[in-house]
Amino acid sequence: MPHIEISTENCKGCGLCIHICPVSAIEFAKEINKLGYHPARYKGDGCTGCTLCFYTCPEPSAITVYRKS
Amino acid sequence: MAKDILTKPKAFYDNFHRKPDQNKQDTHYCPGCGHGILHKMIAEAIDDFEIADRTIMISPVGCSVFVYYYFDTGNLQVAHGRAPAVATGYKRTHPEAIVISYQGDGDLAAIGGNNILQAANRGENITFFFVNNAIYGMTGGQMAPTTLLGQKTMTSPYGRKAEREGYPMRVLELLSSLEAPTYLERVALTDAKHLMKARAAVRKAIKTQIDGKGFSLIEVLSACPSGWRMTPTDAVAWISEKMEKTFPVGVYKDVIKDRKPNTWTRMLEKVPFEKYHEILELTGEPMEIEADMSSVLDIYKNPEILIAGFGGQGVLLLGQFLAEAGMRHCWNSSWIPSYGPEMRGGTANCHVKISEKRIGSPIVAKPSILIAMNLPSLDKFEPLLKPGGLLIYNTTMISRAPSRNDIEILPIPATKMADQLESLRVANMVVAGAIQEKTKLFDEIILKDCLNTVVKHKNFIPLNLQAIDKGKEYVENFGK
Numbered sequence: 001m002p003h004i005e006i007s008t009e010n011c012k013g014c015g016l017c018i019h020i021c022p023v024s025a026i027e028f029a030k031e032i033n034k035l036g037y038h039p040a041r042y043k044g045d046g047c048t049g050c051t052l053c054f055y056t057c058p059e060p061s062a063i064t065v066y067r068k069s
Numbered sequence: 070m071a072k073d074i075l076t077k078p079k080a081f082y083d084n085f086h087r088k089p090d091q092n093k094q095d096t097h098y099c100p101g102c103g104h105g106i107l108h109k110m111i112a113e114a115i116d117d118f119e120i121a122d123r124t125i126m127i128s129p130v131g132c133s134v135f136v137y138y139y140f141d142t143g144n145l146q147v148a149h150g151r152a153p154a155v156a157t158g159y160k161r162t163h164p165e166a167i168v169i170s171y172q173g174d175g176d177l178a179a180i181g182g183n184n185i186l187q188a189a190n191r192g193e194n195i196t197f198f199f200v201n202n203a204i205y206g207m208t209g210g211q212m213a214p215t216t217l218l219g220q221k222t223m224t225s226p227y228g229r230k231a232e233r234e235g236y237p238m239r240v241l242e243l244l245s246s247l248e249a250p251t252y253l254e255r256v257a258l259t260d261a262k263h264l265m266k267a268r269a270a271v272r273k274a275i276k277t278q279i280d281g282k283g284f285s286l287i288e289v290l291s292a293c294p295s296g297w298r299m300t301p302t303d304a305v306a307w308i309s310e311k312m313e314k315t316f317p318v319g320v321y322k323d324v325i326k327d328r329k330p331n332t333w334t335r336m337l338e339k340v341p342f343e344k345y346h347e348i349l350e351l352t353g354e355p356m357e358i359e360a361d362m363s364s365v366l367d368i369y370k371n372p373e374i375l376i377a378g379f380g381g382q383g384v385l386l387l388g389q390f391l392a393e394a395g396m397r398h399c400w401n402s403s404w405i406p407s408y409g410p411e412m413r414g415g416t417a418n419c420h421v422k423i424s425e426k427r428i429g430s431p432i433v434a435k436p437s438i439l440i441a442m443n444l445p446s447l448d449k450f451e452p453l454l455k456p457g458g459l460l461i462y463n464t465t466m467i468s469r470a471p472s473r474n475d476i477e478i479l480p481i482p483a484t485k486m487a488d489q490l491e492s493l494r495v496a497n498m499v500v501a502g503a504i505q506e507k508t509k510l511f512d513e514i515i516l517k518d519c520l521n522t523v524v525k526h527k528n529f530i531p532l533n534l535q536a537i538d539k540g541k542e543y544v545e546n547f548g549k
């Protein structure tokens with residue numbers, strides 16, 4: 001199943017991935033990370049592996065997309 | 070080409086070492102800043118083309134000043150707006166390098182406007198990424214040349230008005246009127262479609278350079294949520310709704326197909342040995358030179374020479390002559406003049422280095438040989454001479470004795486000796502002869518042949534030769 005991983009500590013909570021995700025599979029986490037933001041959080045399913053969140057995310061270390069398994 | 074796993078590109082460092090705490094993995098950019106998005110696209114392309122070990126990223130002044138914190142490539146950080154000049158220098162001396170100049174709109178369109186225009190007009194084989202965020206982000210949101218009409222910034226608090234602040238500058242439209250550029254496109258970091266176009270443009274621009282096809286520049290409409298005082302998502306929407314009206318996205322020039330590969334690489338042509346002869350107007354038969362200073366006394370080896378006097382004494386020409394002789398011996402050699410309004414009547418001086426090793430800087434801060442042709446020059450430069458260095462001074466023009474006692478001193482009435490040859494202007498060549506006799510640095514035939522290159526009017530060559538011989542004779546008999 002395609003899915004994504006978000007590195008909570010490297011996310012600045014800009015929300016661009018949440019905005020661009022065509023299937024609304026990402027949301028803001030309730031907790032606040034070390035950088036002081038509500039990071040993005042994968043809802044756990046729905047990801048189609050389209051990679052758009054990766055390309056709209058300004059942080060190199062924040063999102064990894066697994067397109068297949 | 071689609072990868073199964075899309076993650077941080079290898080062209081980025083694992084850890085971004087920056088103070089105060091090291092080993093960070095996040096960038097210094099604000100949340101939602103377009104710089105990070107573009108960084109990732111460039112890094113991904115560097116990975117895919119496998120060019121990390123020959124890429125030079127150029128960091129500008131602006132929020133992206135720290136590009137070098139992130140890219141595990143070669144890096145240069147340059148003065149505000151000067152990236153095109155530095156990139157040109159680097160690329161022309163390292164044609165195999167992939168040089169990527171990354172610049173903001175303040176950097177490229179304001180202070181560096183002429184730099185980019187000239188680089189584009191020369192068609193440098195370099196890739197430029199031009200981040201247009203309609204503002205000076207780093208300094209806190211001042212108006213840029215690209216600021217939109219009506220846009221409020223710190224320095225256009227009532228909104229930019231054409232009659233007061235002029236119109237937004239369309240850099241791509243300007244550059245596209247030039248012949249030389251190969252590929253110019255404007256993209257926007259907004260929705261899915263635009264992001265994919267931006268990604269493709271980034272790759273195409275780098276490929277253009279790899280293929281040696283010349284100048285490419287991608288203008289990237291990029292969000293600055295902090296400077297615009299918007300949320301990141303609103304900022305992206307503002308690009309689509311407002312910025313694109315003034316700065317339409319699209320391809321402005323693309324002649325990639327018409328350009329033959331490697332026609333714009335500007336590899337330095339290797340000049341065949343026989344050609345030198347012709348170019349330098351040498352007399353006699355071409356000969357291979359065994360460049361070797363082993364027979365020269367240690368104190369005269371690899372000399373750093375400062376020659377000073379007033380304008381008209383041939384100070385600059387003497388320097389050129391010695392530097393030329395250094396080159397002819399296949400040594401490294403440099404000459405820089407230092408003159409200004411002083412050329413007319415005041416003092417002039419030049420710095421000459423002749424070295425078996427590569428020359429780092431052409432500036433002679435501590436000369437090993439000082440030639441003082443007049444009193445102000447002796448006053449000014451005597452203290453700079455290295456201990457043990459050689460001072461040659463023109464006694465016709467300098468009445469006082471040198472004050473140092475830790476140097477070697479050769480007084481010579483150069484002007485008077487030139488006068489005896491009925492030309493005050495060859496005092497410089499009298500000194501050249503003295504230097505040669507004293508240091509034995511050069512092969513005499515080669516040295517004299519350099520007159521053919523530096524003396525403009527060929528009928529003066531015999532006189533100059535006489536002057537050299539006179540200087541030599543003087544030193545031979547000096548102290549006898």
Ligand SMILES: Cc1ncc(C[n+]2csc(CCOP(=O)(O)OP(=O)(O)O)c2C)c(N)n1
Nearest residue numbers: 130131132149173174175176204205206207
């Ligand atoms: C010679 C010089 N002049 C002015 C500055 C001040 N300065 C620093 S960044 C900057 C503008 C940066 O704007 P831009 O190039 O658009 O980059 P951004 O931060 O928006 O990405 C200026 C004027 C400087 N550092 N050096």
Ligand code: SF4
Nearest residue numbers: 098099102132206293
């Ligand atoms: S000020 Fe603007 S350009 Fe600079 S890092 Fe923040 S969002 Fe990016």
Ligand SMILES: [Mg+2]
Nearest residue numbers: 173174204206
């Ligand atoms: Mg800017």
